[in-house]
Amino acid sequence: METCSVAQPTSSIGLLEDPVGEFFGPLFASLRRRAQRATAVRYVNGLLTVQGRKTMRSLAEQYGGDAEQQRMQHFISNSPWDWMPVRQALRCQLQDGLDPQAWVVRQMIVPKAGNHSVGVGQSFVRMLGQTVNSQQAFGVWAAAETASSPMNWRLQLPDAWVTDIDRRRRAGVPEQQAETFPGEAACRSVLDLVDGRRDAEPLPAVLSVGVLDPVACVREFRAAGVPVMMQVGPGLQLVGADSRLQSPSGELTGANKLAESAGILRRPVYWLDPRLGLRRSCAAPIRVQLPTPQGRVPMVLLAEWDKPGPKPDRFWLTDVSGRSTAELLRLSKLVLRVDHDFEAIAKDVGIQDFEGRSFQGWHRHATLASIAHSVRALAEVGQMPSALDETALRAVS
Numbered sequence: 001m002e003t004c005s006v007a008q009p010t011s012s013i014g015l016l017e018d019p020v021g022e023f024f025g026p027l028f029a030s031l032r033r034r035a036q037r038a039t040a041v042r043y044v045n046g047l048l049t050v051q052g053r054k055t056m057r058s059l060a061e062q063y064g065g066d067a068e069q070q071r072m073q074h075f076i077s078n079s080p081w082d083w084m085p086v087r088q089a090l091r092c093q094l095q096d097g098l099d100p101q102a103w104v105v106r107q108m109i110v111p112k113a114g115n116h117s118v119g120v121g122q123s124f125v126r127m128l129g130q131t132v133n134s135q136q137a138f139g140v141w142a143a144a145e146t147a148s149s150p151m152n153w154r155l156q157l158p159d160a161w162v163t164d165i166d167r168r169r170r171a172g173v174p175e176q177q178a179e180t181f182p183g184e185a186a187c188r189s190v191l192d193l194v195d196g197r198r199d200a201e202p203l204p205a206v207l208s209v210g211v212l213d214p215v216a217c218v219r220e221f222r223a224a225g226v227p228v229m230m231q232v233g234p235g236l237q238l239v240g241a242d243s244r245l246q247s248p249s250g251e252l253t254g255a256n257k258l259a260e261s262a263g264i265l266r267r268p269v270y271w272l273d274p275r276l277g278l279r280r281s282c283a284a285p286i287r288v289q290l291p292t293p294q295g296r297v298p299m300v301l302l303a304e305w306d307k308p309g310p311k312p313d314r315f316w317l318t319d320v321s322g323r324s325t326a327e328l329l330r331l332s333k334l335v336l337r338v339d340h341d342f343e344a345i346a347k348d349v350g351i352q353d354f355e356g357r358s359f360q361g362w363h364r365h366a367t368l369a370s371i372a373h374s375v376r377a378l379a380e381v382g383q384m385p386s387a388l389d390e391t392a393l394r395a396v397s
Helices: 017-027 033-049 056-061 065-075 083-097 157-162 164-170 184-193 214-224 254-262 327-334 336-344 359-380 388-396
Strands: 102-111 121-125 130-143 146-157 205-207 227-233 237-240 253-254 265-274 277-292 295-305 312-317
Touching: 017 083, 017 359, 033 056, 033 065, 033 359, 056 065, 056 254, 065 359, 083 130, 083 146, 083 184, 083 359, 102 146, 102 336, 130 184, 130 336, 130 359, 146 184, 146 336, 146 359, 157 164, 157 359, 184 205, 184 214, 214 227, 214 277, 214 295, 227 327, 237 254, 237 295, 253 254, 254 277, 254 295, 254 312, 265 327, 295 327, 312 327, 327 336, 336 359
Parallel strands: 102 205, 205 227
Antiparallel strands: 102 130, 121 130, 130 146, 227 312, 237 253, 237 277, 265 277, 277 295, 295 312
């Protein structure tokens, strides 16, 4: 079980003895000024209650119109607060409330009409099957079978943004933000959560993003001590290391070929689909080695069949240890829970609605939208009220 130390709220927050107050106090403890904390809660409350697109104007209208809009705009774009301590506090809250089994990485595409929003560019989007003008970001979600919530985000920057110093300066992109490939951003979104932190054992990271370099991904996650499970293609070259199979020992073999010979290892597994309920498929864990420049890394290739036949429908490569075949397959299915909750909750609380152009504005909006999402997710599993009210505002004002 992961342990997590939560920053304690300062006395000026004045928490009330209610679940909402207990939730917001630790989350916003790193915000030094009382006015910042009050604006943060009003912003989250607006994301939860405003109907339709979440613009700065629509969020502010329920709290005083133009003056409140200016306060929110300043808070998101210019006020000096760091979003990472808030996200770390959110991670701890979700650990306690959801008891997640994994950190699931999901790609988010935000279509854009112009070229001025930070990170926007022309790119082919696999899930859409076309090239679109968009921002691309990767969210890390605390995921259980019954609910999930985002807790960290990494905005991927196309090469034009990384190399254009003037463009970076105008958007406020920090020097250390330099990855030009989506796969780098996907991995970094998880590693940001464990950088410099030794107070907690990371959960397995589950990635199904289609843009990964398996060798680079495994190297980085192993260095950080984070177990990983990633979806891979049938042509990935691996070395069979499973004595139960008649596969060429010591030779590179495609994942599909290794799996086709794994019939004796197939086991039926029941798992929960958030849309369709209880489902059944077959899976086989195959011991393999992943060739890397530093040597061969022991891994497990998990093959999955939706229906009878020699060819699997999906392949997962993992170094998660001590889990049964059923447990490994159910870890991979948490991707479906995240996809469901992105459509049902994240979009509704405005995760894609930020209209500003700055790097810090984008990240602050994403942070507060993640908190709004977490309120809904925790309410669904009975961990907090489903709505905020003036009591919650008074708790931090």
